[in-house]
Amino acid sequence: MNIDRNLGSLLSDCVFEMERQVPYAAALAMERDGERFVLRNKSRIVEEVEPAKGAVFTVFTGKVFLEASVNDLTAKSMKDACRRLVEAARYEGIRYDGPEVDPGPSLKERFATTVEIRPEDLGLEEKMQALEETHARLNALDPNTADAVIQYGHVAVKELFVNRTKSLEQSLSRTQAVALLILRDENRSVSLHAGHCRQGGWEHASMDDSELTSLAEDCRLQLGAERLDPGFHDVIFSPEFAGIFAHEAFGHGMEADMFLKKRAMGEAYMGKETASPLVDMFDDPSLPGQAASYFFDHEGCLSAPTRLINKGVLCGALTDLNSALRLNLPRTANGRRESYERKVYARMSNTFFGTGNDTLANMLSDIEEGYLLDRPSNGMEDPKGWGIQLEGYLAREIRHGKLTGRVKSPVIVTGTVPDLLKSITMVGDRIEISGLGMCGKGHKEWVKVTDGGPYLRLRARLG
Numbered sequence: 001m002n003i004d005r006n007l008g009s010l011l012s013d014c015v016f017e018m019e020r021q022v023p024y025a026a027a028l029a030m031e032r033d034g035e036r037f038v039l040r041n042k043s044r045i046v047e048e049v050e051p052a053k054g055a056v057f058t059v060f061t062g063k064v065f066l067e068a069s070v071n072d073l074t075a076k077s078m079k080d081a082c083r084r085l086v087e088a089a090r091y092e093g094i095r096y097d098g099p100e101v102d103p104g105p106s107l108k109e110r111f112a113t114t115v116e117i118r119p120e121d122l123g124l125e126e127k128m129q130a131l132e133e134t135h136a137r138l139n140a141l142d143p144n145t146a147d148a149v150i151q152y153g154h155v156a157v158k159e160l161f162v163n164r165t166k167s168l169e170q171s172l173s174r175t176q177a178v179a180l181l182i183l184r185d186e187n188r189s190v191s192l193h194a195g196h197c198r199q200g201g202w203e204h205a206s207m208d209d210s211e212l213t214s215l216a217e218d219c220r221l222q223l224g225a226e227r228l229d230p231g232f233h234d235v236i237f238s239p240e241f242a243g244i245f246a247h248e249a250f251g252h253g254m255e256a257d258m259f260l261k262k263r264a265m266g267e268a269y270m271g272k273e274t275a276s277p278l279v280d281m282f283d284d285p286s287l288p289g290q291a292a293s294y295f296f297d298h299e300g301c302l303s304a305p306t307r308l309i310n311k312g313v314l315c316g317a318l319t320d321l322n323s324a325l326r327l328n329l330p331r332t333a334n335g336r337r338e339s340y341e342r343k344v345y346a347r348m349s350n351t352f353f354g355t356g357n358d359t360l361a362n363m364l365s366d367i368e369e370g371y372l373l374d375r376p377s378n379g380m381e382d383p384k385g386w387g388i389q390l391e392g393y394l395a396r397e398i399r400h401g402k403l404t405g406r407v408k409s410p411v412i413v414t415g416t417v418p419d420l421l422k423s424i425t426m427v428g429d430r431i432e433i434s435g436l437g438m439c440g441k442g443h444k445e446w447v448k449v450t451d452g453g454p455y456l457r458l459r460a461r462l463g
Contacts, residue, residue: 008162008169011162022094023101024103026161027056029055029160032051032052032157035048035153037128039151053071055070056337061089069341104165110170114200115203130206134206134207137209138150138212138215142219145182151178151179154175154176156171161299172199175202176291179212183219183222183223195436197291197450222394231461236373236458237455237458241374244376245353247348248388249421252264253266254317259327270315271315272314274421278425282307285333290350293350299320302333317329318348319331348439348449350452354427355454356427360455373394374394375392376391391413392410395411411463425459428455433450435450437451
């Protein structure tokens, strides 16, 4: 998409014409493209990310929001869509005595992520050779390797938002590198993946030897691992495990459009003590370099951090324009779409626990028997009942204040969000954020998310 003066002017004209007949109107043009490489022991895949290009127009009738989208960015197509949208608004009934949408301060700005090496500047052969070298290093790390997989992906997105006061452009670029190892002996087969996803270009396409070696070592541990005895244990969550906890505990449960549907227990806890006083939690789409960061959301709200928990008290929710308007909540930059063809939801971005003052050594020191949970696999929550389940590959055994080197696998954490949060007794002093996540909502519309935190010590029921 060529985000030039002509397209911006066309969108502005469309917004102006619609607002002659409705209280509020906005427009968003989007384009996405990219590439994906997958190398396995017996196959190679190179494909483009399915390109998408189009625009979505939004009007507020004074009572409801209505939208129309087009995949043709010509003046005729866009004006026809806007005319039909206004006709639909008239049919619904237009009123000026309802809630008022604040278009925000006057602002014209252009943003872009930093890209050191543009993937389009490298040839197919050069990329494939580099990935082949990484694949060979991974494949040689263990004699029990049944398959080794290296995946590289790059996505570039361009977006232009316009309403009566704003004209905002952003170019977002992110690169993902993932390694998956499958080991097999005479008794069982196990697998484990690792990797990263960051804003930027080809400079993030490689995985260093330490990442690959650690992956192989942890995968190997699973081959001889036994199941742990179910019950309550003293545990430490690794930063990755803390991340999936943050995502599941305060993901959909604190997305305010779920409050409107009466499908989130979090609404009842607003302003109340929900966690240990040691706990802070944030969602922040403005974090530099993180895969889920952006400069403004798909409704033109500039990115800024949202504090979800302040010293144990639930104090914030993630809003889109509709939920903020209906619930009289502060607007946060969390109105996100999968594409111009999909509706806006209140969605997470970079969700993470804040730091504390404890080191991992301090957390371990007085645990007689317990586990350090690491390498999460997936999780799920029930926003309405606030139950939670977290799954992972490794429970690293702790005995007499030290890691023994033995592991149990797999591990499952179950409980309720407040119970787990209130059981936190120590919080680490350094945050790590993982960028491999995606999150689905509605009809499985997917957006990029990250999560993380420091090491956390707590009491949990394991299975």
